[in-house]
Amino acid sequence: LAKLLEVPNDHLLRKMANIGMDKLANNFLLTNEEAAEIALEYEVVPIIPENSGPELLPRPVPEDMSIHPMRPPVVTIMGHVDHGKTTLLDTLRNSKITASEAGGITQHIGAFSVKLNDKSHITFLDTPGHAAFSAMRARGANATDIVVLVVAADDGVMPQTKEAIQHALDADVPIIVAINKCDKPGVDPVRVQEELLKYGVQTEEMGGDIQSVKISALKGTGVDELSENIATLAEVLDLRAEVDIPAHATVIESQVEKGRGNVASLLVKRGTLRVGDVIVAGTAWCKVRSMTDDHGSAVKSATPATAVRVMGWKEIPQAGDMALQAESEGQAKDVVANRIEKRKNRDKLQAIDAMNEKRREVNERETSERAEEKAYRKAVWEYRNGLRASQPEPLPKKGSIYFDASEAAAKTEQIPVVPVVIKGDVSGTVEAVASALKQLPDKKIRVNVISTGVGPVTESDVAMAGSGSQGMVIAFNVKADKKTLNAAKREKVDVLTFRVIYKLLEDIEKVLTSRLEPLR
Numbered sequence: 001l002a003k004l005l006e007v008p009n010d011h012l013l014r015k016m017a018n019i020g021m022d023k024l025a026n027n028f029l030l031t032n033e034e035a036a037e038i039a040l041e042y043e044v045v046p047i048i049p050e051n052s053g054p055e056l057l058p059r060p061v062p063e064d065m066s067i068h069p070m071r072p073p074v075v076t077i078m079g080h081v082d083h084g085k086t087t088l089l090d091t092l093r094n095s096k097i098t099a100s101e102a103g104g105i106t107q108h109i110g111a112f113s114v115k116l117n118d119k120s121h122i123t124f125l126d127t128p129g130h131a132a133f134s135a136m137r138a139r140g141a142n143a144t145d146i147v148v149l150v151v152a153a154d155d156g157v158m159p160q161t162k163e164a165i166q167h168a169l170d171a172d173v174p175i176i177v178a179i180n181k182c183d184k185p186g187v188d189p190v191r192v193q194e195e196l197l198k199y200g201v202q203t204e205e206m207g208g209d210i211q212s213v214k215i216s217a218l219k220g221t222g223v224d225e226l227s228e229n230i231a232t233l234a235e236v237l238d239l240r241a242e243v244d245i246p247a248h249a250t251v252i253e254s255q256v257e258k259g260r261g262n263v264a265s266l267l268v269k270r271g272t273l274r275v276g277d278v279i280v281a282g283t284a285w286c287k288v289r290s291m292t293d294d295h296g297s298a299v300k301s302a303t304p305a306t307a308v309r310v311m312g313w314k315e316i317p318q319a320g321d322m323a324l325q326a327e328s329e330g331q332a333k334d335v336v337a338n339r340i341e342k343r344k345n346r347d348k349l350q351a352i353d354a355m356n357e358k359r360r361e362v363n364e365r366e367t368s369e370r371a372e373e374k375a376y377r378k379a380v381w382e383y384r385n386g387l388r389a390s391q392p393e394p395l396p397k398k399g400s401i402y403f404d405a406s407e408a409a410a411k412t413e414q415i416p417v418v419p420v421v422i423k424g425d426v427s428g429t430v431e432a433v434a435s436a437l438k439q440l441p442d443k444k445i446r447v448n449v450i451s452t453g454v455g456p457v458t459e460s461d462v463a464m465a466g467s468g469s470q471g472m473v474i475a476f477n478v479k480a481d482k483k484t485l486n487a488a489k490r491e492k493v494d495v496l497t498f499r500v501i502y503k504l505l506e507d508i509e510k511v512l513t514s515r516l517e518p519l520r
């Protein structure tokens with residue numbers, strides 16, 4: 001590691017001691033995290049390999065898709081509030097109910113399928129609005145093939161219309177315009193098309209290639225034409241998917257349902273999902289106990305671009321996560337455990353990063369303070385020796401040496417000060433902790449380090465911290481015996497023990513904040 005970081009061995013060991021590590025020998029094996037923490041000390045940002053450990057990955061997309069069957073398009077309806085998205089979804093859904101033999105009630109499962117003819121279906125995601133679309137996209141789930149942009153003819157292009165256009169353009173998803181509320185008297189659909197032109201949506205009528213349909217979502221007029229246009233565009237897009245591979249799906253909704261447990265709606269993207277399959281989404285896994293379609297009917301399998309409600313999740317998966325099939329429950333568990341571990345590491349690294357950032361800030365501030373002091377002393381010397389006409393401006397007075405005094409000084413009287421005793425296993429550690437304490441935000445409360453030392457926490461440490469107001473003892477890598485702890489309880493002194501430095505600041509901040517109220 002020293003070689004990689006281009007520093008001498010003993011320097012690295014000293015650094016390790018400073019940050020409170022105890023593996024201080026040349027032949028000790030460091031864990032990934034430890035090595036990362038040390039690297040960050042040298043301002044080298046480590047990259048922990050992402051693909052280590054058991055993982056499930058999507059299959060590579062085959063180069064020649066033409067041999068695979070066509071699949072239905074997946075459509076999202078977007079547009080400004082009150083322009084008729086929900087009404088359109090209801091109309092589409094109802095058009096289907098009357099057509100279906102079951103004639104049953106449709107179930108909200110996050111998506112529904114509309115049958116056009118024997119050959120083609122359209123899948124509509126039924127959460128209108130951009131939030132869902134963006135949230136899915138932010139998680140890398142491009143679940144939509146086509147965006148239907150609803151614009152009310154009596155209102156025209158509005159802020160969320162523009163937003164929707166931007167989302168579709170960003171995601172590179174083709175648009176079909178549905179000019180809605182055309183049943184209203186005196187509306188002018190051409191004006192809407194002209195407005196859309198300004199935002200890069202050039203409809204066929206305006207000489208472009210974007211289809212637009214005049215509809216009344218309320219009355220149902222033009223809705224069939226809209227569906228046909230979607231089907232035509234889908235054919236042009238030549239949407240195909242493999243059917244005979246393990247399922248690749250996107251979580252579109254999830255919740256806990258009474259009597260059913262954890263339930264999630266999945267939109268199958270590739271392959272086939274079957275009852276009995278084992279799937280993993282993020283850090284949740286599931287042995288598919290049962291599946292239902294958008295009619296609430298039980299189904300045994302689901303093919304690409306169909307949505308199903310899946311029962312049997314051990315945990316609730318998150319919307320937008322990709323669900324992939326595992327070979328066995330054992331593999332699913334391993335993958336989940338590995339992902340949880342990796343996420344923890346990432347969180348830790350972020351915490352370390354943030355702390356290093358703070359340290360750098362403090363170092364910079366101290367360096368500039370030292371430079372100011374030096375300049376001041378020089379000016380004083382020059383003045384005294386007649387090399388300077390005027391007396392230099394005195395530097396602002398500092399309060400506690402552990403804090404940025406400028407802000408605190410004015411309020412010193414009101415700010416509660418917590419006396420702190422620091423004990424540690426090696427003096428380097430104690431210094432590191434004391435210096436780390438400097439980084440605490442000192443807006444409402446201050447700590448004053450009244451004593452530091454090496455060795456276990458003793459009763460006299462407690463007494464020192466307890467004299468005056470309620471203090472605390474910070475013990476780094478050292479213990480306190482029972483007698484000392486009892487004394488601490490009596491004196492209402494907190495004894496906080498730590499083994500790792502990155503948790504220290506956060507925890508101390510928490511304790512201090514929790515003390516603010518009683519102290520006031």
Ligand code: GDP
Nearest residue numbers: 080081082083084085086087180181216217218
């Ligand atoms: P959303 O916010 O985009 O989901 O809009 P809604 O579907 O809730 O519709 C907003 C209002 O417009 C409701 O009062 C609807 O009844 C009405 N509305 C929707 N579509 C039409 C339409 O085609 N014609 C007329 N006249 N009113 C409509």
